[in-house]
Every structure is written in structure tokens, then in C-alpha cells.
Amino acid sequence: MAQQWQREYDFAVKVARKAGEEIRKAGESEIRVMTKSCTVDLVTKTDERVEKIIIGSLKEEFGEGTHCFIGEESVAKGEQCILSDKPTWIIDPVDGTTNFVHGFPFVAVSIAFAVNKHLEFGVVYSCLEDKMYKARNGMGAFCNDEPIQVSDVQEIKKSIIISEHGVDRTPEKVKKIFSTMQKILCIPVHGLRGSGTAATNMCLVASGAVEAFFEIGIHCWDIAAGAVIVKEAGGILLDVDGGPFDLMSRRMVSANNDIIAKRIIKEIEVFPAERDDAPV
Numbered sequence: 001m002a003q004q005w006q007r008e009y010d011f012a013v014k015v016a017r018k019a020g021e022e023i024r025k026a027g028e029s030e031i032r033v034m035t036k037s038c039t040v041d042l043v044t045k046t047d048e049r050v051e052k053i054i055i056g057s058l059k060e061e062f063g064e065g066t067h068c069f070i071g072e073e074s075v076a077k078g079e080q081c082i083l084s085d086k087p088t089w090i091i092d093p094v095d096g097t098t099n100f101v102h103g104f105p106f107v108a109v110s111i112a113f114a115v116n117k118h119l120e121f122g123v124v125y126s127c128l129e130d131k132m133y134k135a136r137n138g139m140g141a142f143c144n145d146e147p148i149q150v151s152d153v154q155e156i157k158k159s160i161i162i163s164e165h166g167v168d169r170t171p172e173k174v175k176k177i178f179s180t181m182q183k184i185l186c187i188p189v190h191g192l193r194g195s196g197t198a199a200t201n202m203c204l205v206a207s208g209a210v211e212a213f214f215e216i217g218i219h220c221w222d223i224a225a226g227a228v229i230v231k232e233a234g235g236i237l238l239d240v241d242g243g244p245f246d247l248m249s250r251r252m253v254s255a256n257n258d259i260i261a262k263r264i265i266k267e268i269e270v271f272p273a274e275r276d277d278a279p280v
């Protein structure tokens with residue numbers, strides 16, 4: 001069965017690269033910025049257009065109605081975010097939209113594929129770096145076709161940890177986010193970082209550049225592809241309370257190993273985030 005979904009996997013890489021080219025081209029001209037859930041939750045015509053290109057290409061290649069789609073911008077326009085047993089593409093056309101608007105050089109296309117609610121493969125194209133990360137269940141993780149694996153660091157005091165502050169500026173949530181970051185920084189760890197895109201952050205864990213990335217408030221489309229890449233690179237995924245990873249829960253810890261993950265989890269001040277699949 002190793003070859004199952006190979007055609008979908010290969011095509012996802014092709015579509016991610018095409019989407020990345022569109023993003024690079026769009027970045028050279030005027031970017032029209034709009035907002036979604038709040039004034040700092042940005043979206044552009046490029047996000048919407050690239051998602052249409054990705055979904056349109058997939059439908060053309062695999063037929064209308066054969067697969068389901070969860071796309072960030074389709075959901076933002078009211079489509080349901082329900083992961084069924086049917087083959088489903090989970091898509092973030094532009095992960096790092098704020099970076100894209102500002103010209104901060106980390107923007108990724110994230111495309112994952114799930115069947116029976118199980119993630120089969122993930123592709124993350126960091127298009128300004130021209131780094132194509134990909135992974136399929138049981139087949140390893142790659143960056144530009146070179147195998148990647150997580151860091152072997154076991155001591156938290158020798159780690160770099162990534163987190164993001166997200167778009168929610170509610171004072172009590174911001175306080176918890178920065179209190180968590182302060183506690184982790186003062187363990188002490190070597191450093192805290194954030195690329196501004198969850199998908200890229202997960203690929204930094206998978207490639208061993210950092211030891212862990214956690215965030216409360218991300219969405220399934222931000223992390224689905226990165227989850228496969230981290231796992232296939234030898235890393236682990238957990239809920240922020242140490243329980244099992246739950247793609248739709250809007251919270252996640254990805255790490256190189258259990259020791260680092262559990263040490264980070266001890267410091268995380270959890271706050272609620274409505275599930276992606278919460279009834280509308």
C-alpha cells in the first residue's frame with residue numbers, strides 16, 4: 001500500500017510550487033490588505049486567489065466531488081471546517097500572511113491530505129526561501145529532496161524554542177502567552193524564536209534547527225502538513241496539556257523528543273480556543 005496516494009502526493013508538491021510562484025510574483029506588486037477576525041488578522045487578495053488556484057488544480061486533476069477540501073480562506077467565507085472520513089485536502093494557501101504583507105521573508109504554502117481522519121502526507125513550501133518540505137506516512141521527511149530529522153538535544157537548557165503570539169490581542173490571553181514565554185526563556189533556554197508562520201516553524205523543528213514549537217490559537221490548516229513532516233522527521237506531537245495531539249483543537253506542541261515536549265508543557269499557561277470543528 002506504500003504507493004497509495006503517491007499520485008496525490010506528487011501532485012501536491014507540484015501545486016505547492018506553482019502556488020509559491022504566484023505568491024512571489026504577487027509580492028512584487030501592490031498588495032491589497034483586508035482583515036478577518038480582528039484588525040491584525042490580515043488577509044489579501046493573494047491568499048484568496050492562491051487558494052482558488054490550489055483547489056481548482058486539485059479538482060481538475062482528481063475530479064470534482066471525489067475529494068473534500070478545508071481551505072483557510074474558504075472557511076473564512078463560511079464553508080464548514082469538518083474533517084470527515086472522505087479524502088480531504090487541508091490547505092493554507094499563504095501561511096505567514098502578515099509576513100507577506102510586510103515583506104518579512106517567511107511565507108509558506110501548506111497542503112496536507114487526510115483519509116479516514118488520518119493525515120497521509122504533508123507538503124510545506126517556504127516559497128521565499130525556495131525550500132520544499134514534504135513527508136508521507138512511513139516514508140521519511142525531506143527538504144528539497146534531502147532527508148531531514150529532528151535535533152538530538154535532550155537538555156532544555158541547550159534548546160531553542162519557537163512560539164508565536166497569534167492574532168488575539170485580548171489582554172488576559174496576551175498576558176498568558178508572554179508569561180509562558182518568560183517562564184520558558186528563564187529556564188533558561190538558548191533562545192526563543194518565531195518565524196511568523198506555523199507551517200515553517202514546524203519544518204524548523206523537523207529539520208533540527210529548533211527543538212520545539214508550540215502555539216494556542218493556530219488552525220488545522222496551519223499545522224496539518226507540518227504535523228506529518230515533524231512526525232516523519234522523528235519528532236512528536238502532543239496537546240498543550242500533554243494529551244494526544246488533536247488536529248482540530250487549535251493548540252499543539254511539536255518537539256524533537258518527549259523530554260523537551262514535557263518540559264515545555266510544564267510552563268504553558270493554557271487558555272481556551274474554540275475548536276476548528278466547533279458547531280457553527
Ligand SMILES: O=P(O)(O)O[C@H]1[C@H](O)[C@@H](O)[C@H](O)[C@@H](O)[C@@H]1O
Pocket residue numbers: 072092094095096097098164165166167196197198199215218222
Ligand atoms: O498567516 P496565517 O495563515 O494567518 O497563519 C498564521 C496566523 O495568522 C498567526 O496568528 C499564527 O501565529 C501563525 O502561527 C500562523 O501561521
Ligand SMILES: [Mg+2]
Pocket residue numbers: 047072092093094095096097
Ligand atoms: Mg494563511
